Amino acid sequence: MKRVSFAEFGGPDVLHLEDAEEPHAGPGQIRVAVRAAGVNPVDWRIREGQFQKVRPVELPAGVGQDAAGVVDEVGAGVDGVKAGDRVFGRGASTYAEFAVLAAWAPMPEDLTYEEAAGYPSVVETALRIIGQAGVRSGQTLLVSGASGGVGSAVLQIARDRGITVIGTAGAANQDYLRELGALATTYGQGWVDRVRGLGPVDAALDLAGSGVIRELVELTGDPRRVVSIADRGAPAHGVHFSGVTGNVPQALAKAADLISRGRLHIPVEKSYPLAEAAAAHVDSQAGHTRGRRVITV
């Protein structure tokens, strides 16, 4: 089969489309014929070697953790899914013709494979950090970096829970944030005052890692109400850095429920064929994705 892999850590040009042995579903796993794979910043962080201390990979390595596709192998001990089912989920080396998934759920009807591949990791992350920030219905959540994959999920899940959201994004994404139900303002010079002008803030999420932890603590008045997924310096301010993946099967079930109720829709900004995975990484690394980018197989 074809898969995208890299044999050394480095820039996007270390990615190659290679012929590889097909993987097989072990106990508790399924294998899918991948139709689309989600592109997450973690994919290029791993490719650069940023995760070698916390989550080492052996080279050559495959790329990608999110996928949507058609089940074609079911591992021992797995019930409730059969060959031919359409699923979305999380596994390993998903930029490939076949991939093994460790967590999955039936794809909501009416969703394309491209759309479905965009949900697994960002919905898990969004559910995890909204919970960790301890924000409830009737309260206001500030989201720094609200227009990307995780932000798009956070905004809509918060809206579904009756939480008011103030989001920051670039000038081109202000209307996008409003469409997702948030109050919007731009980041950059004077942003703290602009947020204050929109109202008091009970909790805050740093999704952009743009060096704003001190300001987020100031705006909430309590470091325990701030969570970062992108700034490793957050703990120096008493702020939780959230980096441990939560319950993925539960997140997929929740995503399917929200999508089928029309409460969650994350647009795909651009799709790339498997052979253009490097271009997808270049674009993701530019740091201004609206919604999601996906690889199609």
Ligand SMILES: NC(=O)c1ccc[n+]([C@@H]2O[C@H](COP(=O)([O-])OP(=O)(O)OC[C@H]3O[C@@H](n4cnc5c(N)ncnc54)[C@H](OP(=O)(O)O)[C@@H]3O)[C@@H](O)[C@H]2O)c1
């Ligand atoms: N720790 C974890 O468990 C975990 C899980 C998932 C993701 N992450 C990390 O979280 C980050 C976000 O992930 P993602 O998938 O949402 O990324 P993404 O889809 O690439 O989105 C990045 C967003 O950041 C915004 N942005 C860029 N510069 C900004 C600034 N100075 N201030 C505020 N916003 C800014 C961009 O908005 P504009 O285009 O409007 O400028 C863009 O929409 C990545 O660094 C990723 O590695 C961590």
